[in-house]
Amino acid sequence: MxxxxxxxxxxxxxxxxxxxxxxxxxxxxxxxxxxxxxxxxxxxxxxxxxxxxxxxxxxxxxxxxxxxxxxxxxxxxxxxxxxxxxxxxxxxxxxxxxxxxxxxxxxxxxxxxxxxxxxxxxxxxxxxxxxxxxxxxxxxxxxxxxxxxxxxxxxxxxxxxxxxxxxxxxxxxxxxxxxxxxxxKAFANFSILGSVDPHSIIKTWKSGSRVNIVPDTCAVTLKGDYSKEFNEFLESHSYQGEIKDSVYYTYGKAAHGSTPELGVNANFIMAEFVNSIYNDNFTRFILDCLSFDPYGEKMEINVENGDMGKLSLNPGIFEVENNECLIQCDCRTPKDSQYKVIDVFVRDCANKHKLIYKADHRKEIxxxxxxxxxxxxxxxxxxxxxxxxxxxxxxxxxxxxxxxxxxxxxxxxxxxxxxxxxxxxxxxxxxxxxxxxxxxxxxxxxxxxx
Ligand SMILES: [Zn+2]
Incomplete structure (x- = not known):
């Protein structure tokens, strides 16, 4: 030196x-x-x-x-x-x-x-x-x-x-x-959108401001009073949440979107509760395809590649208004060749729940x-x-x-x-x-x- x-x-x-x-x-x-x-x-x-x-x-x-x-x-x-x-x-x-x-x-x-x-x-x-x-x-x-x-x-x-x-x-x-x-890793971000079952109890759903952060707060308003059920749900699962001014909140843990396994997505908790009252397509999709699954195993898009590791999946933004929903996902893959697999598999999962798949930001490794x-x-x-x-x-x-x-x-x-x-x-x-x-x-x- x-x-x-x-x-x-x-x-x-x-x-x-x-x-x-x-x-x-x-x-x-x-x-x-x-x-x-x-x-x-x-x-x-x-x-x-x-x-x-x-x-x-x-x-x-x-x-x-x-x-x-x-x-x-x-x-x-x-x-x-x-x-x-x-x-x-x-x-x-x-x-x-x-x-x-x-x-x-x-x-x-x-x-x-x-x-x-x-x-x-x-x-x-x-x-x-x-x-x-x-x-x-x-x-x-x-x-x-x-x-x-x-x-x-x-x-x-x-x-x-x-x-x-x-x-x-x-x-x-x-x-x-x-x-x-x-x-x-490569970026293979995508969105899920479409109409929510009109019989759903969801009035509005709002969570996350950036797709690359694990959302630690989810705020929902419901068609009806489910406060008793909500408090029982939180208690029986030891989840964090509360009701303030008729807004139902669940709390998780924030983390960077590239390491969703280090966070707790507040939406997964809310989806579990809302779906326990009424089985709508929006929360069903969250539970079947996204919930507590940082590597995309539920939609079978999980891949692993030598020194580049596993695919990561972070649904970072959730919205429902006037029965229209949007979920934006941060998805990072170890191989650029997986774009096509993601397009086909995620679209299939979305369609099964009467929702639409849209490819967003893409970037090669x-x-x-x-x-x-x-x-x-x-x-x-x-x-x-x-x-x-x-x-x-x-x-x-x-x-x-x-x-x-x-x-x-x-x-x-x-x-x-x-x-x-x-x-x-x-x-x-x-x-x-x-x-x-x-x-x-x-x-x-x-x-x-x-
Ligand atoms: Zn930076």
Whole structure:
């Protein structure tokens, strides 16, 4: 090692923490996408981008704002090298112990929405870049820290950015796990819609705001008073729920949509109750085809493929209004060849329940050779700084920014075995790890640009 990156990171830590706190205070949750507006993803996302580019300006970096879709902070010369992060965050739903949009330090942890996903890693990468520049390192590549404002929904930010800007030939995205992720599952999202049996007791059904989160709350209004039955049901199954102002609520546990097995979907509990009163096609479909089945076994779409693991299925959004229903599902598959199987099998299940199947967002798998120079260099940086030689580069179900560039992998920040509560209440970043992140990213960039 030519430099002691850990010692250097210590010097930049206080400033990095200050900037991260300021960024967390920008409430960069998408409200409604307005392509005609100067701030297409809303004021919060625009403020986060202004704040980040403000840091770059303050520190003398060249930067650009791509019409509030994304921003770029640049240093060096030669072939483009990308660091892909994002400034938008998922909504702060559920029970937080602190204000999600105020960085709160308790012990070794900093709590706040976006602290780990993805504002913390963006700031760590930024300070890594700044450190190398301040050291006078000669860059043989142009490092572009590209920050998007719409990663959590449809990544329209980078789609927009790459329409006008060339794709860098190599890069990493600090938006997942260490050591690094060289393979990501394909997306095969779909919706189920149609008419609910008119004799159903359901008046309205509402749950979930993002397809990639396991919904922890389900709110339903019913045609009639079933409060006695509901309370008995909750008690006999030890489920969590309540009735407030004639709205029936069930509660589960939120988790990321790529790992539905870690959450409890509140809709499955509600469907069980509603169906126990009247067997309508909507709740019958949920129970027969979706309920407590994170791998798609009930619809026989479950597949498993070597180092890429199992298909995952998260029904993230549920709605019923005026007897019309909608269920939106996040589905990730280890093989792109399964699209056809999903189309045929899920359509069949939907039709059997007098419902309609619709294919949604699709994206091929992303895979970088684990023996490539990029993967080996990043892994070396991780090993040297963390001292962890046990955990190896891997594949996951989560889709990250890495897939925007062919030769790009996801690199940090969550350590093996750590749970930062991303997309859940009380998201945090461990401050000792945050400091290490700056050192790991500095080492990694140095290895690739020296
Ligand atoms: Zn993220």
């Amino acid at each position: 030519d430099y002691n990156f850990l010692e250097l990171a210590d010097k930049y830590y206080d400033d990095a923490l200050k900037d991260l706190s300021e960024l967390i205070e920008c409430k960069s949750v998408l409200d409604v996408y307005k392509p005609t507006s100067a701030h297409p993803f809303g004021e919060g996302c625009a403020k986060a981008l202004d704040t980040m580019l403000g840091f770059a300006k303050r520190d003398g970096f060249e930067s650009l704002n791509d019409e509030y879709y994304a921003g770029e902070i640049k240093y060096g010369s030669g072939e483009d090298f990308a660091i892909l992060g994002h400034l938008d965050v998922v909504p702060a739903e559920g029970a937080w112990d602190t204000d999600p949009f105020k960085a709160t330090i308790i012990g070794d942890r900093l709590y706040g929405r976006g602290s780990t996903d993805d504002k913390g890693p963006v700031i760590a990468s930024y300070y890594a870049l700044k450190m190398l520049r301040d050291l006078g390192v000669k860059f043989n590549k142009t490092v572009k820290l590209i920050v998007g404002c719409d990663e959590e929904t449809e990544s329209r930010c980078l789609t927009h950015y790459f329409k006008k800007h060339n794709k860098p030939s190599i890069g990493f995205s600090p938006d997942a796990d260490f050591p690094l992720i060289y393979g990501e 992303h895979y970088v050779d684990p023996n490539s120079y990029l993967v080996q260099s990043l892994y070396k940086a991780y090993k040297e700084i963390s001292g962890d030689t046990i955990n190896k580069p891997m594949t996951i179900g989560g889709g990250t920014y890495a897939k925007f560039i062919d030769n790009c992998v996801a690199f940090g920040p969550t350590l093996p075995g750590e749970d930062n509560l991303i997309h859940s209440p009380n998201e945090y970043i461990d401050l000792n790890n945050f400091k290490k992140d700056i050192a790991i990213y500095a080492y990694a960039i140095y290895e690739l640009v020296k």
